[in-house]
Amino acid sequence: MFRPEFKRTPLTSGFGMLELIFHAAVRHVRKQHHNAVVGLLMSIVQSVLMVVIMVFMFDLLGLRGAALRGDFVLYIMSGVFNFATHSKTLTAVSKSDGPTSAMMKHSPMNTIVAIASAALGALYLQTLSAAVILFFYHALWTPIVIYDPVPVIGIYLLSWASGIGVGMIFKAATPWQPEFFSIATSIYARANMIFSGKMFLANTIPAGRLHFYTWNPLFHSIDQTRGYMFQNYHPHNSSIEYTIWVTFILIIIGLMGENFTRKYASLSWNAGR
Structure with missing residues (x-):
């Protein structure tokens, strides 16, 4: 109300939107834990546990030799990091603030900003x-050698983008039937533990079973x-163009x-549930 009015151009509106997304993203990160350092440590511990458990499983089942030639732990990390980024993004987007959220009462805020943040x-x-x-694996255990790092980073971002796409589907559908789609989101996340292929090489999958994985x-x-x-x-047996x-x-x-969904969403939808 007391802010000076000035003519907004498309450029200034765009920068204003980016600034709003940035602050909303900071809020989203801080919302998970009041201490940012502790929140980061929890995320690191989760990823480390996934890597350690998979290495232990491969050793226990005697499947370590079935992996490709190269650093075995780096091979495990290549699957875990893409999987974790996809899954965490999916969950964050599907549970982001919706049209009936209290945050939407603030004028600049909208659901696109909530999803992006x-x-x-x-x-x-x-x-x-x-x-x-x-970094710690490279410094404390063995030097890391990545054959072509730029495409690796690009595909990592593509895993993140695919998590956004799937998360938006669940986010749009959840208000219509919250119980069903909440369970469906959990089922999809659990199914990805197997059907993401992070535990084995796609080249080793028999042709008769390949169709169970290529949809993902x-x-x-x-x-x-x-x-x-x-x-x-x-x-x-895979294609980057498909993804x-x-x-x-x-x-x-x-x-x-x-x-x-935004046009028809109402706070009264959950009144009878």
Whole structure:
């Protein structure tokens, strides 16, 4: 009310939106834990536990020799980091503030900002966690050698983007039937433990079972990551173009669904539940 009025151009509006997304992303990160350092440590511990458990499982089952030639722990990390980023982003986006949230009472705020900030917050935590883990592994255990690091980073971001697309689908559908789609989100996240292919190589999957995995864009992302990360591995059963197109389609459908839901969402929907 007491803010001076000035003519807003598309450029200033765009920068204003980016600033709002930044502050909302900071709020989203701080919301998970009041102490930012503790929140980061919790994210690091979760990723480390996933890596340790998978290494222990491979050793226990005698499957370590079935992995590709190269650093075995780095091979495990290539799957864990893509999987964790996809899953955490999916959960953050699907549970971001909706049209009936109290945050939407503030004039500049809208659901697109809420989705973008939730996605950026998840990316920040997972990327920082991965960087810290890789640094300490490189410094304390063995030097890390990545064959082609730039495409590895690009596909990592693609795993994040596919998490946004799937999360937006669940976010748009959840207000219509919260109980069902809450369970469906959990089922999808649990199914990705197997169908993401993070525990094995796509080239070793028999042709008769390949169709159980090729529907999943994360499966293609993880396999292509390993192709660029290790010089001796060449993916034959995955395609990066598939992940790009599926991610694009999911985000478009999610935006359409979110726009439709926003028009009809009401606080009274949950009154009878």
